[in-house]
Amino acid sequence: MxxxxxxxxxxxxxxxxxxxxxxxxxxxxxxxxxxxxxxxxxxxxxxxxxxxxxxxxxxxxxxPPPSDAPGAPTTVDGVAYRVHGVTHADTDAERAHVRGIASTAADEGAAVYCEQGIRSLYLGDVPVACAMDDYRRALRECARLDAESHLSALEHDGVDGLVADLTRVSDRFREATFALVEAGGEVYGDRFRRALGDLATAFTRGHEGAALADDYESFRLTRAAAEDPDRLPALVAYYDRAFLPQPVEREWLRAHDPELELVTHARNERMADYAVFHADADVDAVHLVVGAAHVPGVEYYLRRHRDGDRPLDGFAPL
Incomplete structure (x- = not known):
């Protein structure tokens, strides 16, 4: 962005x-x-x-990106799409930020599309906001894989419950490790914090994590942005630097963990398609609210739509 x-x-x-x-x-x-x-x-x-x-x-x-706005919009068939990255950490500060986005969109007559799970977290009572079907579609595609699912034990509270469970289960050890690094930094300084953070990243993530920017720096920036939404652009800019183009990251991740590819980068493709597919003739602006790590990918596929390289033939919402 x-x-x-x-x-x-x-x-x-x-x-x-x-x-x-x-x-x-x-x-x-x-x-x-x-x-x-x-x-x-x-x-x-x-x-x-x-x-x-x-x-x-x-x-x-x-x-550098501005501290109070997403990147420049991507215009597809006369509709301007703006992608807002958030942490979905359920903080009061971020809730006010997201609701401010929705309020501005409503005042402008724009539409708001949310990564699945974000609407129920922040915008459940906001009529202008629509939840996309990115997680539901990812789970359907996971079920079609000829492999044992990592997710089957978690599929008990619907999609939104699964989102919460996935976050808790997958991040618990990594976040505990990085939190210890943060605490040490308070005593020994930022240089120590960054050096130990790099070491902790290498220790806690495998090849899959390389395609997700699942590292200490993203953890540090995410924690800061959750409490101060003015720092969200810095977090999104980090992912912009960390990710190679979507086809490359997806090819890498698919080779190491195809299910993980479906519930991460593949959802970027789905969210871009969903928003463009549902474009209303009476709306000339759309705001997409997604996890910060998804912003570069969603914008990548929006640009493909803009350039006429991504037809919607066969698209159907779930």
Whole structure:
């Protein structure tokens, strides 16, 4: 969700701009092999992640996103789509922030679409807000996989209950570890905190986590943004730096855990499709409220719709 225009690469050299462009236009791991000059797709993926984070970070640092607004809208068939990233940590500060988005949208005659689970958390009594079907669709696709499900034991309270359970179960150990790092930082300082955070990240996540930016830095930024929504743009910008293009991240994750791919990055595709499919002829603006980690992916697929590269043939809501 960069504030600068897509063609402005800030303080990068021509060679660095070309390299960043190659990384951001990749659609497969094979493309990363070409972009990095490494023969092994595994090595190319991690090298590309490091290089993208550096180059994209420097480009964004030259023109940081504003503290009070999402990125520039993506216009598809005359409708402007704005994607708002949140932590869905259920804090009073974030609740007021999300309800402010919905209130502004209502005043402007715009529509609001929410990642499934967010509407019930923050906007259950707001008529203008609509929950999408991203989790429901992900669970349906998981059920079709020829593999043992990680989710079957949790499917007992409906989709919204499952969302809550997934968050608690998958994050408990990682968040406890990172919380200890934060506490140590209060005593030994920020340099210690970051060094130990990097070590904790390497210890607590596998190959799957690399495709999710599931690390100490995202944890730290998420905690800060949950209490102060003015920090949400910094969190979204972090994910912008951390993620390679959606087809690449999805190919990587699908190879390591296809079910996890369906309940994470694949939902970005579904949310973009859902919003465009439901575009109302009387509405010229749509606000999408999604988890901060989903913003780069949802915007990626909205741009594909904008460019005419993503037809909705066969789309049907659940």
């Amino acid at each position: 960069a504030h600068a225009s897509a063609g402005d690469d800030g303080p990068l050299t021509p060679e660095e701009r070309a390299h960043l462009s190659a990384l951001r236009s990749a659609t497969s791991l094979a493309d990363l092999v070409d972009a990095t000059g490494l023969d092994d797709p595994h090595e190319a993926y991690f090298a590309a992640k490091r290089r993208h984070r550096d180059l994209r970070g420097r480009r964004l640092a030259a023109d």
